[in-house]
Amino acid sequence: MGAEESKGGNYGLMGATSVESNMNKQATAARPWSLLHMCSLEQWKNGHAEAAGFSETSMTCSGAVFKDCSPTFCMNRQGIININKSSSVFSFRRKNKFTKMAEHFEYNHIPAQLSSIQNFHVKSVLCYHDQTVILHLVRNMMTQFGIINLSDNKFIGVFGKQSVEFVNEALRGQISPDGNYCILKIPSIRNDNASTYVYQMYDLKSREMLHEISLAFHHSLFAFDPRFTSSRIAATSFQKGEDNSLSLVQTSNWEVLATNSRLDDTRWTLHPTLKDLFYSKDGNLIFAVMVTDGCHCRERKARRYPPIDISVYIFNSDNAQTLRCVQYSRYTCGTHSCPVNFLPVFSNCGSRMAIVLNEADSNVDHLQIYKLPTMGSLQNRCRVKIMQAFTPDMIPKLPLPARLIHFLQYQPEYG
Template sequence: MGLETSKNAPGCVPPLSSFTSFQKPKPWSQVVSIPINKWKPELAEFWGFDHMEEWWCSKYFKVSKRPWSSFSVAYRCGSGRDKKLCSFTCEVLETGREEKLSGFVKDLSVIAFHQLIIVVQVILSRSVKLLVVNWKSGTLLGTYSFFYNREPCFQECMPSPDGSYLLCRQNFLLRRKCHHVMSFDSNIRVLYVKDGLCRRMFIIEDSLVLNCLGSGISFDPRYPSRVIVMASRQQDVTRGQISDDEDASGCIQMYDIHECQLLKSAESHTNTMIHHMRHTPDGSFFAVLCVNLSIFINCNVSVHSIQFYNSDTLQPVRTISLQGGISKFSHIPLFPMFSRNTDLVAISTGEQNSNVQLIQLPSQYHHNLQDICRHCIVGLTPRRFIDKLPLPAKLIAFLKYEVRL
């Protein structure tokens, strides 16, 4: 049951009279379709989405280095002006030691944005340093360094929900697009931020050596150390090595990185490249964006489909085909995007003239009064304001889907 939007005001927001308590779209049906050039933070927040604001900041981050290893981080706000986020020095908070940056700084960028931390990548002449910074206090929490021989190993990083763990791997697409190189680093590093260092716990080896985009990684927001990896071959998580079984097919793995223990595995149901994965805010589903990647040097990408899986059983729930033309690189990481109360998912092919479709998701938590109240509160309150509500800590955790009452 879709809603007509052709006669609405600019922004394709339907009038309030279009909604009644008895007119709820069926699960997996389209609610509204919005041109992608109108999908701005204000409109996204109207529909109950928060991720757009985080992406808006991370896309326009600018890092500048001052003398004596002092850094300043700014971001481009909606008005087009640069706004200071934080500044920090290379003195680590826990130990008091100063992280030395020897050599010429070739590149500075923010590769991870979290509600508590940011990860700044510093490309030096012979090494790469990752600086984990508490952007609210402007303090350096930990560092991690590794060396390279020829081309810089541009990284992509994913913090855990509480910011204590980091999953780090090479951003092969960016490296190949910028430097036209075909070599790769297939290691997925599991780091733990403690005592001023990012301690490497173990390494997972990605088996898809052609593009290193064949595995998706996503933290389950309900558990601080539980992560799901959708890989192209069976992996032994506890040893960080690929299985020698030639008959092993693509699989999904759930494991606890704190205990270094494989919890569950299941077969994946895709034979295409995986660009990225994303969990719903309540952790009930995770979605996989599958793409068609050109093997040529221009790295053309077109979106193939979006697959939805149950986070507990790891079984497929739904597949939405999105065959389209060449997608813009800036749009691909945006989708799928889930609303705060897991009512809607926003999907798009990422083409310049494509539309953003809002799809109704099946209800998961409307079984009692507590869940209904949480659904209403979260739907009307952006995530950045949840902690500021005048409620006990247990209720705040309940609104974040961290505990059950």
């Protein structure tokens, strides 16, 4: 399924009210994976996003990965504003290495005594969930990780101290849905470890490592299943000899529950084209995003070259079986540009997916909305319908028990 399906579904001239009416009508009658709507990015920002049930309007970002943004944290979407570098406070640092994102967190969220006396420096945002942010910190040429609570701007502490300094590109992390745990993928530094990378699971309250496992492939990616507090993840290339695979894994003992040995049916290895792995809001679908290999910065600016090809593979999260592949093209760089430029976003109800694409005969950035299958229990299907009828800010005001409010906000087990 790709951009060629857009020809019959252009509703870009509609006003926001017409878009909402047509979207509800279309979504009721359409089959899963059908194209529901198409518009320009400008129209998306000017009301089409809200009318279609989406909160996210920032679909492009000029930031560069590990300079302005990180793979999981967009400076544009999170509203991080660059500090004025003409200030004398920056004179003691080499400005070409001091990134906008590190600049913001180091001078707004790290206590002064840690930066000045204990010599802590921020390298990047590793991951975040709700109001919790995990930072990649460096002290005396050694990597460790810091926890920040943004709700009260409190620095919680550090954990995972390493004996060497890692580059940002070598690290990946994710906080569990309940906010109590974190899994990090880092290079192995143990002499007796033949693997180049390991997964380490940490308790964020005690900041102690719970367990570790060596990885068969350095490019393995993972994501927590939102239906479980912290006990299950999806991981790519997790098993030996299964370079192009998707596995469902129990985190308590790293037991593999199910495996799909062919994540991408066009390649023999996922490196370096696999860019991200994540679940749908309800946890019933898994998405793996593959991007054309190589730097395409020149293509993004001049458009004298072909755009990059993006493939979004979708899987059943109960058995890891392939359900669909959505393919489209985009004038951006999958290696250096912020992932916001090519990753899909999801509606408030979780049943619609929006992507930005480019067509060969147009200079306009088009946005398309597809209907996703509604899976799982009757309770989950009712949630989708309720979320389509109410905006996210209205949900907490509904005369419902707190547990049901949490369920509607996609946090049923840990609200």
